[in-house]
Amino acid sequence: MRRILLIAGAALVVAVVGVFIAIQFPSVDVWMFRRAVHAGVSGPDAVVAKDGELSVLMVGTGTPLPDVNRAGPSTLVAAGSHLYLVDAGIDAARNLQLWKVPLNKIDAVLITHLHSDHIGGLAEIRLQSWVAGRKTPLKVYGPPGIERVVAGFNEAYAIDDGYRVKHHGAAMLPPDAVKLVAVPVAFDGKTAPVFDALGLKVTAIRVKHEPANPAYGYRFDYQGRAVTISGDTIYDEDLARAAKGTDVLVHEGLAPELVGIMHDELLAAGRTRPAKIMHDIPGYHTAPVDAAKIANMAGAKLLVFTHLLPILPNDIAVRAFLKGVSDVRPDGVKVAHDGMVVRLPGHSADIDVGDIQ
Ligand SMILES: [Zn+2]
Numbered sequence: 001m002r003r004i005l006l007i008a009g010a011a012l013v014v015a016v017v018g019v020f021i022a023i024q025f026p027s028v029d030v031w032m033f034r035r036a037v038h039a040g041v042s043g044p045d046a047v048v049a050k051d052g053e054l055s056v057l058m059v060g061t062g063t064p065l066p067d068v069n070r071a072g073p074s075t076l077v078a079a080g081s082h083l084y085l086v087d088a089g090i091d092a093a094r095n096l097q098l099w100k101v102p103l104n105k106i107d108a109v110l111i112t113h114l115h116s117d118h119i120g121g122l123a124e125i126r127l128q129s130w131v132a133g134r135k136t137p138l139k140v141y142g143p144p145g146i147e148r149v150v151a152g153f154n155e156a157y158a159i160d161d162g163y164r165v166k167h168h169g170a171a172m173l174p175p176d177a178v179k180l181v182a183v184p185v186a187f188d189g190k191t192a193p194v195f196d197a198l199g200l201k202v203t204a205i206r207v208k209h210e211p212a213n214p215a216y217g218y219r220f221d222y223q224g225r226a227v228t229i230s231g232d233t234i235y236d237e238d239l240a241r242a243a244k245g246t247d248v249l250v251h252e253g254l255a256p257e258l259v260g261i262m263h264d265e266l267l268a269a270g271r272t273r274p275a276k277i278m279h280d281i282p283g284y285h286t287a288p289v290d291a292a293k294i295a296n297m298a299g300a301k302l303l304v305f306t307h308l309l310p311i312l313p314n315d316i317a318v319r320a321f322l323k324g325v326s327d328v329r330p331d332g333v334k335v336a337h338d339g340m341v342v343r344l345p346g347h348s349a350d351i352d353v354g355d356i357q
Pocket residue numbers: 113115209212232
């Protein structure tokens with residue numbers, strides 16, 4: 001006991017002396033700041049996928065509802081060193097920068113549909129990928145209408161572009177490179193090829209998210225592995241068919257019972273406008289149990305829930321969200337969080353789930 005008291009006393013003295021030195025000698029603050037900066041900036045960029053690997057990084061797993069723990073909808077698919085961003089929700093760029101993912105390596109953006117939560121972070125992706133060293137315009141694939149969205153962002157940020165070129169110089173920030181270039185993807189039927197290059201095949205899948213029409217999911221096939229992203233959709237067996245044999249199905253999820261509770265409580269509190277929204281949204285999303293059925297139908301090895309409704313602040317809420325899912329699908333289910341990575345080594349059956357940091 002005496003020994004513990006002695007150690008505690010010594011630690012206290014050291015702490016008091018340390019604080020005294022820090023207060024008396026501002027250079028110690030600066031030295032500590034330098035140490036913190038050094039730790040923050042040193043080290044390599046994040047590797048989302050190794051050579052020959054297909055990976056999915058959950059960049060933003062939230063929705064339009066404000067959530068300090070989840071950015072807006074955004075998922076990064078990496079085929080080796082080539083990066084493809086599916087949707088650009090609010091704070092997608094911020095998360096990628098915090099994780100040291102090299103934004104200049106994003107080859108293209110693919111937008112599932114034109115709801116604001118899926119495009120709200122596009123301006124920052126445009127700007128930060130340019131600042132990070134992107135030397136050519138950035139292609140943005142998406143449903144018809146993507147031309148207007150892209151033209152709008154280009155126009156809205158044109159003045160800022162000019163300031164930055166003047167300030168840092170055209171050698172660092174080539175003026176022509178900053179632009180987004182729209183690539184509308186229009187098709188009849190259920191699926192259509194988007195592109196097939198560098199061993200990666202990307203397929204658009206028409207999903208049902210009325211009145212946001214057309215709305216797409218995307219399937220990525222690379223090195224014998226496949227990832228399918230649902231986008232926002234109701235229960236859709238055609239999606240299961242298009243995702244057949246996928247290793248990972250990243251599917252949106254809305255728990256009707258929990259959203260119903262939110263509706264009731266908002267209404268009881270006299271908050272009629274958000275209550276109306278809670279009333280309206282289940283009609284164009286998928287219940288977790290139904291998404292599990294789609295994953296089973298597709299033969300997906302892993303189902304990853306994203307675009308989580310309502311806000312799930314803790315593990316208890318996550319358990320409530322998943323109520324009934326294990327009856328349909330006992331294994332192979334994850335609820336995503338921002339920073340989760342699923343790695344699929346090429347020509348293998350392995351699925352490694354981890355975190356980017
Ligand atoms: Zn939507």
